[in-house]
Amino acid sequence: MKKSKLLKALCGVCAVGMMLTACGGTTTESTPADASGSQAASTGKTLTYWSMWNSTEGQAKVIQEAADAYEAATGIKINIEWKGRDVKNLIAPALDAGEKIDIFDQDYVFISNTASKYATDVTQMVEEAGLEEHMLPVLVETAKSYNDGALKVIPYQPYTSGVWYNKAMFEAAGIENVPTTFDELLDVCEALKASGVNPMTCDQGDGTALLVGYQLARYLGQDGVLDMINNAKWAEVPEAKKAAEDIYTLFANGYMSEYAPANYPDGENELGYGETAMLLQASWVPNEVVQNTGAEIEWGFFPWPAVEGGVDGVEAAMVGAQGYAIVETSEYKQEAFDFIQTVVTGETDLKMAQAVSSIPADTANTEWPQAVSGAEPYFKQMTKSYLWAVGLQENGNYKDYIQEAINQLCKMEIDATGFIDALSDL
């Protein structure tokens, strides 16, 4: 009888145990690496950092090294939970439920806007540490604009966008200067086509959205594009049709690869396979192409060209960054800030830039990785920033219709008139 009771109790415990185990997450936690050299005595403090990276990514490896180095120097442990991109959806419910998190990272606009109520105002800490002079002004201004001048995010790993091209193909086609106007771009395309390569390509989705978005913004500026989208004024704005005609021309004249718009990432991979010379995309593309195809390309860069009578020129681009937030309820705000500072500046920042061919966040790191170095002069002269996809995805109820019309335009299923009609009918 006793045995039976014991058995029942064990069964009960097992059942509860299994249920609780099943409820557990699949997060990968970091394991502290063996720190070499002298190590500060443990302070007993542990900071919890929910990271947007997966543990196998290049960024994660650099961050882990920085966390180990920070622990060795200060005795403060950084417990990193590699959550991946889903941290965007997980962070708010976790913090609302009282989870003890000190640091998280995500897109810097997401932190400044959507998650700002969970983020500490770091304006003063940044000022005291003199960090602002290491930060890119355009990012700081954008981040502050969401919170009445308060800085709630520390940007890192910035990106810019523009046309990435294969320098060897440009040389083979006898092209000496990069185009600065759309007409010059057409001439460059013609020369490349004559040399036997596809002048340009794009992936559907963000790729085609950027093509149309950039051309619209060159004519109208970011505010003009948003005004047109939010007030459905496509038919009333002649520049919208002109921009659609320009993009249609690229496809109709055969300046785009026969596979364009391709299913991501087939389009960008065409550069890696040596079939196509140019692609309009963000600055992570050179790294992606190298990772996907193993190609060794000497990358060139130029901003999307200006148009005749347009509002914006090469001084405007879609830029952004990832960002760090220190959780408002954290007990260790200053410690969290100190750790973040070691990641976004100096050697670690440079190491991260080199690991994934990205732009250094620290303005003092003037040596950009070769793959993205072509963008450096333009990036530093840039005065206007565009939103993600140049604002074409801003309106949640409307963006899928815009994308559908863009897809049809790029597949030449509709022309510029059809494009405007499709969007005016909404």
Added chain:
Amino acid sequence: MKKDKKMIVCFLTPALFMFSVIFLYPVLRTIAMSFFQVEGVSDAFSTWKFTGLDNYITLLQTPIFLDSMKNMLKIWVYGGIAVMLVSLLFAAILTNGLAGKTFYKTVIYIPNIINAVAMSTMWITAIFNKRFGFLHNFFALFNSDLAKTDYMSGSIKFWSLLVAFCFGSVGYYMLIFMGGIERLSPDMYEAATIDGASKVKQFTRITLPLLRGVFKTCLTFWSIGVVGFFVWSQMWSAPLASELSTTTPFVYMYNITFGTQGNTFRNAAMGAAVGVLMAVTVLIVFFLINFLIKDDDVEV
């Protein structure tokens, strides 16, 4: 046998407790949330503002939601017809004394045990890729223009998605149909054969009428599956959060609840309203199926 009530309580209490906390509470919270204005899913109740039926009214006037419902309906009707017919056909063949029945059954069922992400990646890269996919290579052998077809964009994208999804669904329904057919008494078929009925006649006059209950089960499962259509749609629209041709109500719900890369606006209450509407849709379909399809009235 004496019932040990203590044992029942011992095993049921944790399960009931977990059911209440993990299932019942979120369901009730979601229903309540759909009548309020709430930004984030975990926002405190004190921040909620009561708006009555506003979320539902707005939702039913939102074109993208209505289009996502149309996509769902298309998947339910076209996909449903295709999957049920093919599953039934396979079930009829495999229950007809075919040699190697277990092998074929296993092969047809295999797609069900493969993760949807892996399955869709396989279809997108190995079958539909317009440079090196199977369909491209197959049509290129005959120098056909069809080799240039882009299955992953334009109006054909929805159909490529549907074909891939249906392919993975057939095995599951085939097994259910096989279970239904195998429980029918062989005596009836024997009698029918003696009476001179062909195999086709036996199938249409005996098997099909006696499978009404099984059809009901299959349609209910299919409806639940289609209403929850999400992963395949996400894979087909990647890297975008959604696309008009493949968006479904759950994709819209996800986007509006959590925001997207290009649009950080969130409305958790609207997402909750989508969830409630979808649950109601499943209930309506369930009742309609029960009303329209009567149970088997022949004892087998």
